[in-house]
Amino acid sequence: MGDYHDFLASKMLTASHTGFTVSPDEISPKLFKFQADVVRRALEAGKYALMEERGLGKTIQEFEWARQVAAHTSGKVLILAPLAVAFQMVDEAAKFGYGVRYCQSQADVGDATTVITNYERLNHFEASAFSGVVLDESSILKAFTGKTKRELINAFKQTPYKLAASATPAPNDHLELGNHAEFLDVMRSDEMIARWFINDTMRAGNYRLKRHAENDFWRWLTSWAVCLSKPSDLGSDYDMPDFELPPLHLHEHLVKTSDATMSRTFREGRLLPDSNPSSTTLFKVKRESLDLRVAKALAIVNALPDSEPVVLWCDTNDEADALKTAFPEAIEVRGSHSAKRKASALKAFTAGETRQIITKPDIAGMGLNWQHCAHAVFIGVSYSFEKFYQAIGRNHRYGQERDVHAHLIYASAEGNVLTTLRHKQAQFAEMQSKMNTAMQEHGLFRDSNRRTHRTSVGQQAIVLPNWLTSKGAA
Numbered sequence: 001m002g003d004y005h006d007f008l009a010s011k012m013l014t015a016s017h018t019g020f021t022v023s024p025d026e027i028s029p030k031l032f033k034f035q036a037d038v039v040r041r042a043l044e045a046g047k048y049a050l051m052e053e054r055g056l057g058k059t060i061q062e063f064e065w066a067r068q069v070a071a072h073t074s075g076k077v078l079i080l081a082p083l084a085v086a087f088q089m090v091d092e093a094a095k096f097g098y099g100v101r102y103c104q105s106q107a108d109v110g111d112a113t114t115v116i117t118n119y120e121r122l123n124h125f126e127a128s129a130f131s132g133v134v135l136d137e138s139s140i141l142k143a144f145t146g147k148t149k150r151e152l153i154n155a156f157k158q159t160p161y162k163l164a165a166s167a168t169p170a171p172n173d174h175l176e177l178g179n180h181a182e183f184l185d186v187m188r189s190d191e192m193i194a195r196w197f198i199n200d201t202m203r204a205g206n207y208r209l210k211r212h213a214e215n216d217f218w219r220w221l222t223s224w225a226v227c228l229s230k231p232s233d234l235g236s237d238y239d240m241p242d243f244e245l246p247p248l249h250l251h252e253h254l255v256k257t258s259d260a261t262m263s264r265t266f267r268e269g270r271l272l273p274d275s276n277p278s279s280t281t282l283f284k285v286k287r288e289s290l291d292l293r294v295a296k297a298l299a300i301v302n303a304l305p306d307s308e309p310v311v312l313w314c315d316t317n318d319e320a321d322a323l324k325t326a327f328p329e330a331i332e333v334r335g336s337h338s339a340k341r342k343a344s345a346l347k348a349f350t351a352g353e354t355r356q357i358i359t360k361p362d363i364a365g366m367g368l369n370w371q372h373c374a375h376a377v378f379i380g381v382s383y384s385f386e387k388f389y390q391a392i393g394r395n396h397r398y399g400q401e402r403d404v405h406a407h408l409i410y411a412s413a414e415g416n417v418l419t420t421l422r423h424k425q426a427q428f429a430e431m432q433s434k435m436n437t438a439m440q441e442h443g444l445f446r447d448s449n450r451r452t453h454r455t456s457v458g459q460q461a462i463v464l465p466n467w468l469t470s471k472g473a474a
Helices: 002-011 033-045 058-073 083-096 119-124 138-142 147-155 174-183 189-196 211-221 259-267 281-288 290-302 317-326 339-350 385-392 417-442
Strands: 047-052 077-081 114-118 132-136 161-166 197-199 207-209 225-228 248-255 310-313 356-359 375-378 404-411
Touching: 033 047, 033 058, 033 225, 047 058, 058 077, 058 083, 058 114, 058 132, 058 161, 077 083, 077 119, 083 114, 083 339, 114 119, 119 147, 132 138, 138 147, 138 161, 138 174, 147 174, 161 174, 174 189, 174 207, 189 197, 189 211, 207 211, 211 417, 225 417, 248 290, 281 290, 281 404, 290 310, 290 317, 290 375, 290 404, 317 356, 339 356, 375 385, 385 417, 404 417
Parallel strands: 047 161, 047 225, 077 114, 077 132, 132 161, 248 404, 310 356, 310 375, 375 404
Antiparallel strands: 197 207
C-alpha cells in the first residue's frame, strides 16, 4: 500500500496560486485583525467567499479586497449589490475613506477603479472591462438553474478575481453552497451534489449530505470560503469580547380565529379549521385574519415610546395596504415603486428621518444596517426561515447596542407555521456549528494551491489537486 501512496503522490500536480500575497501592514488599519486576515486570505486564494454572520463587516472587507485587486492588476473592480443596499454601501465607502462610484452603466465608469451597481443593471456593463468582481449578498446565486445565476456565472467566467459575500445560507440549503462554488470556479454545482450528497427521500427535490462524507464536505468548503459566526471562530488570537450579539426576544402573539375562517370551515363541511395549512392555503387563511393581526400590530406599536423606530414587515400587498391605513405616518417601500423612490425611502429610515417603515423581506430583508432600531413587528409569519432570519438581521446584528424585540403575529388557524420555523432554526444552528467547527479545525490560512478532501484509500487523507478533484472545472 505504501508503494501505491508513493505512486499517487508522484502523480499529483500542484496548481498555481490564482491570487497574490499581501503583508498585514499593506491592509488598511481601519479593519479589525480578523477582517484584515480574511481579506489577505481572499486575495491569496483569488476566488473566495465570505460567509459571515450579519454585522461582521463584510462591506469593508469587500472594499479593501477591491482596492487591493485594482491596485495589483492596474484594473477595475465591479461590485454588484441589491438595489436596497447599493446606496448604503456608497455612504459607507465614503465613511471609511474608499473611493467607490455608483454607476448605472459602463459609460459612467470613467476613471473610477471601484464601481458599484445593482444586479438588475448587469447587462449595462462589460464584464471583460473588470479584473475583479464582488457579489454582495451573493445568496442571489441560490436559484439552482435560475436565469440570474447563469448570467452571473457566464458573464464573469473569465474574470481572474472573484469575491462572493453572504451570511450563512439557510438551513440545509446546500445548493446555494454549490452555486457559490461554481461561480468561484471551484467545482460545478452538480458535481458537488454527486460527490457528497444523496436524494432526500423524505423531501422531494432535496438533497442531504452523506453521513460519512460530512467532515470532508465542510473541510472542502472552508478551503475556499471563510465561515464565521464571531471573530473567535478563527481561533483564540482573534477573540473580541466586545463582538457579542445582544439578546433577541421573540414575542408570539396569537389572535383568535376569525369569523371568516370559521364560516369557510363550516362551508367546507368541517367543525374546526385545518391545523396544517399548506404554503398555498396559508395566504387564504392569513387574509381572513388580516384585520385582527393589524389591530394587534397597532396595539404593539402604540405601546412603544413615541420616538422608538419600528419595522413593520409584511408578505403581501393586501397586508401592506392595511398597515398603511393603520399607520398613515409610516413610510412604505413596495415592489411596484421606482428604484429612485425605494432608495429614497430606505435611506430616510436608515438615517432616522422617519420612525416607521412598512416593507417586505423580499425588498429590504438583506444587507441593510438598521442597528438604530430595536423593534420589529411581523404582521404574519411564513414558512420561509431564510426571509425571517434575514429580516430579523436588519436589527439583530453586530453593532446593535440594545436588546432586540421581534413580535410575531399569527392566527390559530395558521397551524404549524411557527413549529416549522423553530425546526428550521434548529437545523440552521446545527449547520452553522458544523461550518464554524470546520473553520476552527482547519484554520484560515492553508495551502491555496490545493482543494482538499478525504478519500478512503488506506484510510489516509489524500490531498488532491484542483485538476483531479474538479475534473477541469476549477
